[in-house]
Amino acid sequence: GAVVSQHPSRVICKSGTSVKIECRSLDFQATTMFWYRQFPKQSLMLMATSNEGSKATYEQGVEKDKFLINHASLTLSTLTVTSAHPEDSSFYICSAEGLGQSTDTQYFGPGTRLTVL
Amino acid sequence: DAKTTQPNSMESNEEEPVHLPCNHSTISGTDYIHWYRQLPSQGPEYVIHGLTSNVNNRMASLAIAEDRKSSTLILHRATLRDAAVYYCILRGLKGTNAGKSTFGDGTTLTVKP
Numbered sequence: 001g002a003v004v005s006q007h008p009s010r011v012i013c014k015s016g017t018s019v020k021i022e023c024r025s026l027d028f029q030a031t032t033m034f035w036y037r038q039f040p041k042q043s044l045m046l047m048a049t050s051n052e053g054s055k056a057t058y059e060q061g062v063e064k065d066k067f068l069i070n071h072a073s074l075t076l077s078t079l080t081v082t083s084a085h086p087e088d089s090s091f092y093i094c095s096a097e098g099l100g101q102s103t104d105t106q107y108f109g110p111g112t113r114l115t116v117l
Numbered sequence: 118d119a120k121t122t123q124p125n126s127m128e129s130n131e132e133e134p135v136h137l138p139c140n141h142s143t144i145s146g147t148d149y150i151h152w153y154r155q156l157p158s159q160g161p162e163y164v165i166h167g168l169t170s171n172v173n174n175r176m177a178s179l180a181i182a183e184d185r186k187s188s189t190l191i192l193h194r195a196t197l198r199d200a201a202v203y204y205c206i207l208r209g210l211k212g213t214n215a216g217k218s219t220f221g222d223g224t225t226l227t228v229k230p
Contacts, residue, residue: 004160034218043204044161044220093160095218105151106208106218108160 003027004096006109013084014117021079021112023094029074030096034106035067038091050077084116121205126225129195137190137224139205144185149208151218152179152190154201161204164190200228 003026013019023033032051036044048064050056050071058064068080077096081088091113095106122140129135141150149168153161165172165179167188172179178191192199204223 002163006160036220043222046217046219049217091158095160105163105166107163108153111158111160113158 002105002107004030004094004107004109006092006094006112008112009110010113010115012115012117015085016083018080018082019084019114021081021092021094021114023077023079023096023109025075025096025107028096030077031074032097033071033077034095035069035077035079036093036095038093038111044093047079081114084114086116089114089116120219121207121221123203123205123221123224125222126227128227128229129192129199131197131228131230132194135192135195135199135226135228137192137203137205137226138187139189140187141205141207142186144207145209147209150179150181150185150188151206151208152177153204153206154199155204155223156201162201164203166208195226195228197228197230200226202226
């Protein structure tokens with residue numbers, strides 16, 4: 001149980017374009033999903049927390065207009081990187097917790113590697 | 118946020134036990150201690166978590182100090198597949214940081230054959 005998927009696993013785009021990353025909880029309903037960013041050789045940095053049906057809560061320093069998060073259903077959250085630039089190139093990871101699982105445990109997706117040229 | 122401190126790296130021989138320490142001296146009464154591990158280019162994998170009592174599962178054991186200011190993840194017989202970055206994280210249940218996981222730098226475990 002407790003599988004979280006992300007799509008795409010890898011994306012390369014041109015500077016100025018927008019990229020959407022999907023995060024799905026496959027076998028449970030996720031009341032809360034988290035989005036992280038990880039640069040090479042660094043730890044995970046929490047970007048935002050999203051609860052189903054409400055606006056996401058962004059961490060300090062994360063631009064909400066640049067990183068649009070939508071959590072429209074209990075199994076899907078999306079992160080859209082708008083007008084991406086090379087400095088946005090990173091490994092983006094989502095996690096989920098919620099109904100039917102331990103409320104203390106997050107389950108992570110496999111990550112999405114974004115490269116902006 | 119309550120912080121955790123871990124050694125940057127540790128080495129182990131295959132099939133020997135490994136004890137990965139974590140200090141969390143500012144832990145609050147409602148913070149759970151979680152351990153995750155991450156292989157290169159993958160998302161973190163849940164290992165174990167606990168509150169006060171020691172915990173065992175098929176992957177590892179978690180020993181929590183009586184004052185809860187430190188904990189130790191125990192891999193009973195390290196295998197090459199256990200080589201990863203191990204993160205010790207505190208997750209709060211109350212307040213503005215409720216549910217959040219703050220990742221430190223973790224411990225890079227190398228397992229030698």
